[in-house]
Amino acid sequence: MTEFxxxxxxxxxxxxxxxxxxxxxxxxxxxxxxxxxxxxxSIQPAVDALDGVMEFDANLLTDGDxxxxxxxxxxxxxxxxxxxATWTCSGLVFAEKEGLKRNFTKQQLADxxxxxxxxxxxEKHLLTxxxxxxxxxKLCGHENQFDITMEMLNTxxxxxxxxxxxxxxxxxxxxxGESQNRRDNPEQQNIVQAARWVSEGKTIDDKIAVLEAQxxxxxxxxxxxxxxxxxxxxxxxxxxxxxxxxxxxxxxFDVRPETFFDV
Numbered sequence: 001m002t003e004f005x006x007x008x009x010x011x012x013x014x015x016x017x018x019x020x021x022x023x024x025x026x027x028x029x030x031x032x033x034x035x036x037x038x039x040x041x042s043i044q045p046a047v048d049a050l051d052g053v054m055e056f057d058a059n060l061l062t063d064g065d066x067x068x069x070x071x072x073x074x075x076x077x078x079x080x081x082x083x084x085a086t087w088t089c090s091g092l093v094f095a096e097k098e099g100l101k102r103n104f105t106k107q108q109l110a111d112x113x114x115x116x117x118x119x120x121x122x123e124k125h126l127l128t129x130x131x132x133x134x135x136x137x138k139l140c141g142h143e144n145q146f147d148i149t150m151e152m153l154n155t156x157x158x159x160x161x162x163x164x165x166x167x168x169x170x171x172x173x174x175x176x177g178e179s180q181n182r183r184d185n186p187e188q189q190n191i192v193q194a195a196r197w198v199s200e201g202k203t204i205d206d207k208i209a210v211l212e213a214q215x216x217x218x219x220x221x222x223x224x225x226x227x228x229x230x231x232x233x234x235x236x237x238x239x240x241x242x243x244x245x246x247x248x249x250x251x252x253f254d255v256r257p258e259t260f261f262d263v
Contacts, residue, residue: 091247
């Protein structure tokens, strides 16, 4: 069982009255709910899966916290099927054309130059003179495979002092599935995400009705701005480095219910 609180949740618990809760690992019952989420193309069964292992109503989670906790479950779910980043490195390495025929990474060449420039002149004869080094570049081509860990993920945290405008609240996953179902509605697809920031009302229709009842566009504009500027949760980009040459590589990381069946 793992405790989550202001120190590790992306939301810093700002949207909640409860300031800490514990979560147990998924078992087969929760994996069955994730299977239902995949089959129905609905996120709600995944929310229900989290709800079954938490001391907190998962429907009250913000989107950012929900996907963070889902990632935590996926990364720790299986002993022998971790989430992985696999790629063939496209970085450059540098092969010595004469002499010892050594291979250098970019960092090793930089270190060689720095070391030569900083040692006393009386010791330079013991080192390779970079100005006399003749190299040719080639692709690294190393086949990399890294297990993704929570420590490798970039987490965006809410400002603990953040205050929303009156009448607004952070979107909760209770309306996430409903909002996803309305992406193809031409009248609402650009309204729904703003409406999710309205505190009053349980459903998307309730929240849109609140916006429609306003005498002006002030609340709608504030909701639009909040949706465009307030972020928390996991970054979808993971940066890892080639084990052979150190070249950084960016990988898209997006935990969905489907990833629990990618083993």
